[in-house]
Amino acid sequence: MTKPSFLTYDKPLLTCMVQADSPERIKELMSRSLPEGAEAFGMQFCKMKPEYRSKKTYKELFELAAPLPVYVTYYRKGANAGMSDDEIADGLIELAECGATLCDVMGDCFDKCEGELTMNEAAVKKQMGLIDELHKRGAEVLMSSHVFKFTPAERVLEIAREHERRGADICKIVTGASTMAEQIENMRIINLLRENLKIPFLFLANGECSIMRRVGSAMGNCMFLCVHEYDELATSTQPLLRDAAIIRKMFD
Secondary structure (H helix, E strand, C coil), X not given: CCCCCCCCCCCCEEEEXXXXXXXXXXXXXXXXXXXXXXXXXXXXXXXXXXXXXXXXHHHHHHHHHCCCCEXXXXXXXHHHCCCCHHHHHHHHHHHHHXXXXXXXXXXXXXXXXXXXXXXXXXXXXXXXXXXXXHHHCCCEEEEEEECCCCCCHHHHHHHHXXXXXXXXXXXXXXXXXXXXXXXXXXXXXXXXXXXXXCCCEEEEEECCCCCHHHHXXXXXXXXXXXXXXXXXXXXXXXXXXXHHHHHHHHHC
8 A cells, every 4th residue: 555645746635624622523524524525634633632642542543544644733732732842742753653644843843932933053953853753753744834924925935945954844834914915925925935945835824815725725835724614623714625626626
């Protein structure tokens, strides 16, 4: 059987985010999204209640998803609030050992800062060590920086190149757009990333003009982050899976 991957694709992967506080709800969302064309899953274990977290649970979920790849996050928020970044790193390593395909390493891991990209040399060295440990366990690595505000092209490219330099396989940057002018500039930026990066990327934007969530993957993003339905834990800015599938087909 071919090993699942987020790095070998001919179209942006329809990645359905199955965010839930219990494994049973994750299974339910997976079963509902498969008939609608889900090609990968995103599991944010920072939202799962601690009492459900175990290697047995992780392995069961990853095996259920097979042969589709699984993207995992283990952010500081949700049920992880109060955890140290070393504990966050240990959690990612455990997920990789259990079979996660793609692990999300925050760009400010080991040195929390605004914009989620530390330049502290000691923290960066630890990040590179973490990425190496995840790779040794067979996982691919995405590095993320959630800026959550409009960011000039030069700065976006700087962040992306740092992700690439630190050893990430995929770069993820989330900025913002509150005006049409900013939205148009974001479209230029995504083309800039496509021309300059050597690794796949995911460039998204929140705000009133958040069209990048829907069309970015038709312009260069390596995947759609979408949801099957909107519940209390779903990300409301992510498009519905069935809509993302239509958008991709239209651009094809």
